[in-house]
Amino acid sequence: MxxxxxDIRNAVTEIxxxxxxxxxxxxxxxxxxxxxxxxxxxARGLEEVGRRFEEGEYFLADLILAGxxxxxxxxxxxxxxxxxxxxxxxxxxxxxxxxxxxxxxxKVVGIMLGASGYEVIDLGTDVPAAKIVETVRATGSxxxxxSALLTTMVHGIGEVVAGLVEAGLRDxxxxxxxxxxxxxxxxxxxxxxxxxESAIAAVRVFDGFRDGAAI
Ligand code: B12
Numbered sequence: 316m317x318x319x320x321x322d323i324r325n326a327v328t329e330i331x332x333x334x335x336x337x338x339x340x341x342x343x344x345x346x347x348x349x350x351x352x353x354x355x356x357x358a359r360g361l362e363e364v365g366r367r368f369e370e371g372e373y374f375l376a377d378l379i380l381a382g383x384x385x386x387x388x389x390x391x392x393x394x395x396x397x398x399x400x401x402x403x404x405x406x407x408x409x410x411x412x413x414x415x416x417x418x419x420x421x422k423v424v425g426i427m428l429g430a431s432g433y434e435v436i437d438l439g440t441d442v443p444a445a446k447i448v449e450t451v452r453a454t455g456s457x458x459x460x461x462s463a464l465l466t467t468m469v470h471g472i473g474e475v476v477a478g479l480v481e482a483g484l485r486d487x488x489x490x491x492x493x494x495x496x497x498x499x500x501x502x503x504x505x506x507x508x509x510x511x512e513s514a515i516a517a518v519r520v521f522d523g524f525r526d527g528a529a530i
Contacts, residue, residue, distance in 0.1 A: 319345055320356045327360025328367075330377055332384045339388045349392040353423050354513060357385045361419070365495070385419050393426050402434035404525060406456035409435055410442040411494075412463045412471030420494055420514070421462035427514040428460075428521060444474035448482050457487055458524055460517065461507075462494040469496060472505040489524040493517060 319342040326335055342352050364381040367373040407428055411421050418440045425435045436454060438446060451459060459479075463469050472492055479485040490507040493516070502510040508524070511517040 317345070317347070320347060320351065323352060323356030324360040324363075327357060327381055327384060328363040330364070330380050330384070332380065335384055336388060336391060339391065343392075343395060349395050350427065350515065352392060353389065354515070357388060358420075358423075361385055382419065386422075389419060389422055389426075393422075396426055396430045403432040404521070405458060406434045406436060406454055407458040407460055407521060408438065408447060408450050408454065408456045409460045410438040410447050410462070411440040412461055412468050412475070413441055413443045414468040414471060415463055415465045416440045417462065417464040417494065420464070421460075423514045424460060424462070424493065424511075424517045427518050431518050431522075433458075433521060444471060444478045447475050448478035448484065451479065451484055451488055452482060457489065458521055459488060459490045460521070461490065461492045463492060463497055464495040466496045469501060469505070472501075472507060476506050491517065491520045491524070 319338070322338055323342060326338060339352060342356065343349070361381060364373060364378065368378055409421060409425050411418055421437070425437050429435050436450060436456065438450060447459065450456070459475065461472055461475060463472055476485070476490060479488055479490070489509070491509040491511055492502055492505070492507050493511045497510055499510045509520045511520040
């Protein structure tokens with residue numbers, strides 16, 4: 316791995332925010348794509364922060380600081396992404412499930428989907444199932460992306476599926492999930508159509524939805 320990507324990863328892991336955005340910019344200037352910087356640098360660094368938190372070496376304040384560092388860098392990278400022909404591929408309603416405020420990964424997924432031609436309706440974090448279903452109905456969207464990082468909140472995924480069924484929308488709407496606590500197994504259990512392990516996978520998943528259905 317290139318040194319500058321490693322430097323980004325280490326800065327996040329060790330929560331060194333001094334000159335952090337300059338480091339990210341340097342990496343861009345060296346020719347790395349925003350996606351490489353996110354996946355190889357920022358996300359890997361956060362993974363290690365999460366591990367240290369789990370082991371009691373880091374505290375909540377550290378999670379917050381690391382999260383802020385990465386959010387700032389992600390917002391900066393968003394501006395460097397090519398604007399796709401927005402909406403060409405259809406509308407995706409994106410949300411983090413109720414009770415969960417993690418949004419860095421969802422934002423990255425939104426950036427990638429936008430850049431590859433989807434219109435992204437990002438409802439934010441901690442979103443009740445009813446609001447997601449209502450947005451699908453009101454916008455006529457046929458795709459939903461749900462982010463879930465907390466094991467304790469995954470039931471929110473099932474609530475969205477149930478809400479779509481109840482509203483008579485399930486037949487024409489495809490649902491994908493992603494986030495640290497998601498897996499193909501969880502997707503099967505919750506009755507959703509797909510699981511994506513990264514933002515790049517998210518594009519593949521939603522492209523697959525379009526190919527498989529008359530949208
Ligand atoms: C940063 C962080 C925070 C920040 C979030 C800031 C923010 N604005 O998002 C803050 C400090 C707020 C936070 C709070 C908490 N957190 Co936290 N957090 C993290 C951490 C370190 C990184 C998450 C992250 O941003 N990763 C980087 C992104 C890029 O990766 P990602 O989210 O996985 O997204 C990628 C893919 O999953 C995928 N993807 C994501 N969404 C979607 C959606 C679709 C549709 C698709 C296809 C793909 C996809 O693409 C993304 C890009 O590649 C993780 C550790 C980890 N390993 O995940 C813990 C972690 C998720 N947190 C955890 C916990 C316990 C908490 C708290 C409960 C702590 C507490 N005691 O209060 C609170 C909960 C608050 C709440 N109600 O939600 C646990 C969850 C354990 C569990 N399994 O339930 C983790 C795993 C840490 C740990 N190892 O213990 N956290």
